[in-house]
Amino acid sequence: MGYLEKKDAIILLEDGTIFHGKAVGKGGTSTGEICFNTGTTGYQEIFTDPSYFGQIMVTTNAHIGNYGVTSVDEESDSVKIAGLICKNFSEVFSREAAQGDLLSYLEKKDLVILSDVDTRALVSYIRDNGAQNAIISTEIDDLDGLKRQLATVPSMKGLELSSQVSCKEPYFYGDENSNIRISALDLGIKKNILRNLASRGAYIKVFPFDSTYEQMKSFNPDGYFLSNGPGDPEPLTQAVLTAKDILNAEDPLFGICLGHQVIALANGISTFKMHNGHRGINHPVMNVETGKGEITSQNHGFAISREDTENNSDISITHYHLNDNTVAGIKHNSKPCFSVQYHPEAGPGPNDATYLFDQFINLINSTKEVTI
Template identity: 70%
Template sequence: MKYQARKKAILLLADGTIFHGKAVGREGNAFGEVCFNTGMTGYQEIFTDPSYYGQLMVATNAHIGNYGTNDEEIESDSIKISGLIVKNFSYEYSRVKADGSLQDFLEKHNLLAISDVDTRALVSYIRDNGAMNAVISTEIDDIDKLKKQLSDVPDMNGLELASKVSTKEPYFFGDPNATYKISALDIGIKKNILRNFAKRDAYIKVFPYDTTFAEMSEWGPDGYFLSNGPGDPEPLTQAIATAKEIIAQDLPLFGICLGHQVIALANGISTYKMHNGHRGINHPVKNMITGSGEITSQNHGFAIHKEETEKHPDIEITHLHLNDDTVAGIKLKNKNCFSVQYHPEASPGPNDSTYLFDQFIANIKDAKQPA
């Protein structure tokens, strides 16, 4: 069996802490910011989510790989995480819908993974000390060399990554004969967002991350969308400028995750890097408009400042994260614009928040009505 003769490997954190394990798949080094996801399922969607670009993913579920992989359960065309850290890696799988094993999937995409790590201790350490850069390595004989290489990896704070995952050319998604047309700015878009729009009778044109408002509007869309994505939102100066123009013209605008942060920045609200972020599929959010609770899928390491949002005369907080009271959603009081920090499209995760896509379509429909 492939797993009987595995090479020793380590996870070296930027502060010098070392966790020991065994290599899965290829050998070598994998660098990135170490973070953890608390989801029990959905590992394939997580690995292919562009929002995770440049990160080493710790899976908190004890068994990863036990249901294999399925070619339809992807959120982009490739694995986006830099490396994978697990407790127990399952080489065998049992699932009727599976197309293959997770091991084959990782090897196909040349991803380095490490298993047999005490992930409970690791996650506790990250929670106490915060997210930081790290390296997974099978080259364990020269720790000083690894530390030097790790010190050269840029910090996520201030790092622009949308350009690494965005489409290079515009493309279309959905039925050309659909009722509504949406221009979407791809700063790390997930496929399931496009699926949710398409099944609501929308035809989507997806644009590269640095597209101007003039280019996005030339197509004559009924509404605009700013996607999720990786990295720090503040360096996305063109996306922020594009959002400002859409808002100034009071056109229907919806933002998710990184797009939510871009909308906040376009309105003068600053963002900050969180201690360890929100990543999982069971995060509780309160809808401040209806008073109801939602269980949500989340994946972000940055957030918008709550005090600045509360003081802004033109913005209303629509959703709050119940674990730490961070801002999870906003809307502009006098403009056709709203956004959420979490992922209503899920994949993986619950469907409590899919109504937000209906809300956006309703906003578009209202805007199309003659005055």
């Protein structure tokens, strides 16, 4: 590989703040909500996670690209982030399992990549001033034009994005001879969620984001799953209706992240946009029921109201975030339903949260036994 050619580039935030860097590859211009992830590894999983759709990702780890890419680490069928900002972009990679370099991988999507950025200063600024829209560009001589373009970018608050990452038609995953059948609502589902369910003996039919309960019920499932995904949960009116119907039918229901927020909305619990969100692989969560702490992988810019949750007699808080006390998990007190605001499938080193998939399978099995 040769030396990477880099062009001068600019990061313009919605509040007018400017940071500078160098564009790796072809350059260009991209817009989106700027946010940061504190993970020291897992960059390919981050870049392909549908939950990051429409966001410009700032990585806090100093080196990105140093272990290349492999198809095993993909969480969807394509790169989902709107742009990448990092400190050092590595053209050279060292990993026996790698199938290629990160630059070639990202260039297939014409992704705008900025390096040589003071990411410590940028992340500190976002942390203090909140996640906001931004534009990154190599068109550094047209600041007024960039400002006008940035002004047209919609706020993440109120933005429905699941329709842009969800499947268009239902599909199946797992062994069709499995004795557990699950209908999953694809709000932006990660592949590893499907792997975790299938590895526990489930056969899954994945449905588009706007599917009704009747459509999902046609698979004759033993349980229902609501996936993670991008954007604001409030515009997902059909998903909320579907969750309400599942709850009314008292069928087993499990939700992760955006799915967790949809379940909250279905129970009359409001959601809100966080100051800068939780995005990383070492977020501490307290399990109220066991009294044990868990190290979790998180990726969300919205959360559910703790006040509404505590005032809802039908719902109990099962987990909370130890850094800011936000709700990280709930369960219904009389129906077979629970959800969490983090990613138990991510396994960011410790596998503290993978038990939740076992909990869902056990809930399905116990419900089946009662029905028989």
